[in-house]
Amino acid sequence: MKVYNTMTRAKEELVTLTPGEVRMYVCGVTPYDYSHIGHARSAIVFDVIRRYLEYRGYRVTMVRNYTDVDDKIIRRANEEGVSTAEVSDRYIEAERRDMEALGVLPPSVAPRATEHIAEMVGLIERLVAKSVAYVVDGDVYFEIRRFPPYGRLSGKNLDELLAGARVEVDERKRDPRDFALWKAAKPGEPSWPSPWGPGRPGWHIECSVMSIRYLGESFDIHGGGTDLIFPHHECEIAQAEADTGKPFAHYWLHNGMLNLGAAKMSKSLGNTLTIRALVKRHPPDALRLWMLGTHYRHPIEWSEERADEAARALQTLWGPEERLRKWVDSSTFASSAGELPTEFAEHRTRFIEAMDDDFNTPAALGSLFDFGHALNRASSVSPQHLVRGARELSSLAHTLGLTEPKPRIQGLSAEIGQQIEVLIRERATARMNRDWKRADEIRSRIESLGVVLTDSSSGTEWEMKQK
RNA sequence: GGCGGCGUAGCCAAGUGGCCAAGGCGGAGGUCUGCAAAACCUCUAUUCAGCGGUUCGAAUCCGCUCGCCGCCUCCA
Incomplete structure (x- = not known):
């Protein structure tokens, strides 16, 4: 089978490192709020990929992480006056319920960043020892010039990246394009001890560490949204390969963005659509069928x-x-x-x-x-x-993860169900007497309850009306 | 400015050199049925944004034009 590899920008024959086995890592969410429909797309896309690989006989190990240390979580915790762990626990729990509601299978492993801080420190230490990273005032930065392949995944020319002028200027960095591996603790932030003083990991380091931890220094597939190609995945590659000297992920798969109308979904615009709100209005199979009607690499617009x-x-x-x-x-x-x-x-x-x-x-x-x-x-x-x-x-x-026939009596109480059965029996009597007027009256009464009747030679069936 | 993508029927969406351009929704007609629904059948793009080129042959390759979008900054 063939998969499109962002790294080579081409469809390639899938050849796994171990025959019959696929090891894949997919970037998960930062749990600082309820998951939205864009997260749902990514989750469903990689759920389908995983299910299909299994259908084709592969033994799949799938890792999806939680970034449970991050600026947004810290801000949220401070706003609410609670710990960051409380915030991330709450939204990780919510995310698990959302995924279940969507029929997304749990990953083989769902590690949290905060459970792997020591390993991250270890990786950073090795990078510093190799002089591909440097320490400034308790921060540690990865020095991009020391890793020539940087920019290959995203097709970026490093000089143009610099000329883009959107890179934040920090005089302490040797190069404005260098990125943080470790951030020195600021007051009011969670921190962990390290050789460079208390602090917390940068965003990218967790995925390098956790993917290697659970899948090995080289593995088959790394996935995520296209918005993660740069800088996140680029940085993951730099950290991992600078350390191990081995090729990191072999195939990079990226799902297209889901847009809400013309504008991209964004918290600041207030146009987010949460999964929990969505599944109240639409059967999970309908949402999935709708999403799978567009190829996973193409953008899709919610409707x-x-x-x-x-x-x-x-x-x-x-x-x-x-x-x-x-x-x-x-x-x-x-x-x-x-x-x-x-x-x-x-x-x-x-x-x-x-x-x-x-x-x-x-x-x-x-x-x-x-x-x-x-x-x-x-x-x-x-x-x-x-x-x-x-x-x-x-x-x-x-x-494809389309798992259940549509529910027949969803949203109806048992009493109403019984009422309907009684009405159907009354109507059967009317029909036997060829009292069509009475029969149709009963039908329209039942339909006003949102139920559709279906007559056949073996009796009358009923089910919830489709939208 | 750099990198990448898109423009196919009323709507959504596959197809990327050669059988009648998939499929879904919607619409029209019909079979069945007391009616209705379901199911089934038939029809619904001589044409793929526009123009030019390559080719025996292009929606598919090349060039130009127009329109739209994403990334380059936290983001699935």
Whole structure:
């Protein structure tokens, strides 16, 4: 299979360091507030990548970190008059709930920066010893000129970087482009002891340390949003490779940004959309289907309407198995194992080809919708083959993390559910007496509760109305 | 200024040299049904921002023009 590598700006054949095994690291959040829809995209993109690699038979070790020491956390803690740990604990907990609500699998390891301070100090010490880093007033900086490949990932020309003039001028730095590895403690900030005095780590060092700690000095995939390419990932590479002398991550994968209307989401503009608010209004599968309808590297714009459309489209994916469960006896269901019938094999093949091509989820979904329609149309196929096909479709949808048929009675109390059952029985009587007027009255009463009735030869089904 | 990306049907979105330009939503008609819904069938881009070029052949390659966006500073 092929993946697009930001480092080479090309699709490359995926060759892992250990055959059959993928070791990947994805940059997680800084827990100083509730996670927003942009975090959701990154999480879902790499969740799908991880699930698909596993589907293809790889054993995947996935690490996603928490940056739990940072300016924004400190500011938040000071505003609230609580400890930084209290702030980060709260939002890490919230993030875990959000991820669960979105159907994002927990990473194999979810380390926190503050649990690895000693290792960071160790790495910085080695960099200082090698003279690629220097100490100034209790701060430690990485000296960019000592690491010639700096700028390769982001395609930056170092001179132009300097000419950009947006680099903060700090007279104490040897070069304005040098970045902090360690920051001397200021009053009111959390700090840890170090050979250079009390302080805290710079942002980039944690990812170098934790990825190496859990995945080794060289590993397969490093991911994150495109906004992290520079400077964050550039700096990670510099720190890690200056220390180990070995290639750090082999493949750099970056998801495109999610925009809210014209403007990029930004706290200062107040146009953030939190995951917790989002999942109250949209089924997680609808959100995921909507996101996967655009290739992960392309930017995507949030739209309430697009998410509603996705919820409607979900039916084609879950419908075939759901319907067959009703019409086919359970022994047929049980006996439907084995090879995928040839009449459906092309859909799976198309799915795999699409996903093998840099995780082309829009094309993969196309094959799934075709699969669904083919199942609905296949009247001359044996029940065993139909069931086998329908279960294959569900299973492929599952490898994209689309996990659940839509809820039937979500948001309805048991009493209302019973009321509806009573009304349906009344209506059945009316229909038997061919009292269509009465039957339609009852239907519209039930519909005003947000429930849709479906008549068929075997009785009346009901479900929550789609948006 | 530097680096990168985008412009495909009413909307969303794949496709990056050659079968009729995927798929979703929406829309139109039809089958089925007491009605409705679901499901199914058919239709909905002679054309890929514009112009020029390369080629037997281009949405796909090259050049120019127009429009839009991201990064270069904390950010998924």
